[in-house]
Amino acid sequence: MITKICTNINLCWPPESDLTPFKLIVLDCLTFICLISTLLLLFPLWYSVYKDWDDPLIMSKSLSVSCGVALASAKIVICRIHRHRLQLLLREMMNFLRKPNEQERNLMQHYVDKHATLHILMSFCCHMAAILVIIGPFILSIPLPTDAKYFFSLDSKVARLIVFVHQSLVGFQVSSGMALDCLPASLLWFSVVRFKLLANDFRNIRSKIDFERCIHNHQHLLSYGHEVSLAFRFLIFTTVGTLTIAVVFAGIHVFSSEPMVSKAQYIAIAWSGGALLFLTAWPAEVLIESCNEIGDSILYSSWIGSSPKLLKFGVNIIQISQKPIIIHVPGFLPILSLRYYSEFLSKVFSYFATVRMLVK
Helix, strand or coil, rough: HHHHHHHHHHHHCCCCCCCCCHHHHHHHCCCCCHHHHHHHHHHHHHHHHHCCCCCCHHHHHHHHHHHHHHHHHHHHHHHHHHHHHHHHHHHHHHHHHHCCCCCHHHHHHHHHHHHHHHHHHHHHHHHHHHHHHCCHHHHHCCCCCCCCCEEECCCHHHHHHHHHHHHHHHHHHHHHHHHHHHHHHHHHHHHHHHHHHHHHHHCCCCCCHHHHHHHHHHHHHHHHHHHHHHHHHHHHHHHHHHHHHHHHHHHHHCCCCHHHHHHHHHHHHHHHHHHHHHHHHHHHHHHHHHHHHHHHHHHCCCCCCCEEEEEEEHHHHHHHHCCCCCCCCCCEEECHHHHHHHHHHHHHHHHHHHHHHHHH
């Protein structure tokens, strides 16, 4: 619910499936307006990169901010394309949460207690990063939150006020787009819970009917997990790509001689970039382990004495469990995991160390 509230400004959250055609048309129009809003700042930021190419600080600032705006634009488009898929994924999760048994409720509550704080903190920090950029004109000697250059004059106070309001709005759209990563993280954790429950069911098999039911549930969970991967792999890829560029250019400002308030803006951007990737890398890693756990559970289950057909299914599931559900984009995004996250952090710290030496 918190994630839904934090991302409502971009209308990325999939609507209820029972909306009338007219309401869907209105929703599509509003979504298109949200996309246009981000583009109206993205193009001036790119123009600023072009015009201020000889000034590394302004150019890198514009490029860093434009990455966040581009990320918000991409997520609006991706969520609209996968709206129906997201509706189905969320509907199944909500149906599961309505009538869980005691074991399911306890395990789900365990993961909620363990990770809800992280999701809330991440959403809060994303919006705080946007606020730090928006209040820049009130603290620093700058006219607007960004250095975007427009094709019209900003000498008029009314024009500056309108541009300031628009840039502030887009700032919250960017923070909303960043907070959206809590959605794939939540669905990945939900998949983890389902696989762990299934692994426990495999260990407690007592009859042929139990075995058949577990096999059917495993096939269903594999299908659900692959749908989650298809729905979010490009969303996560855009997060990784744009935030990598943003973090790289933010490093120039962190170690420059700019005021501390200005540095705080880019420290928030760099920290948010690393936290966003961790937010999805952690459940993606645990999901891989949970898929592998299914094969181990079958080996320790009461499968001896089953029919040859069921034994064949059991062997097939053991083989399938060695090919877990992964999130990746072949040729662009490696398998999302904590190992990939550690490599990402290692490269970022190496880059920061290099920038620090060059600036000094």
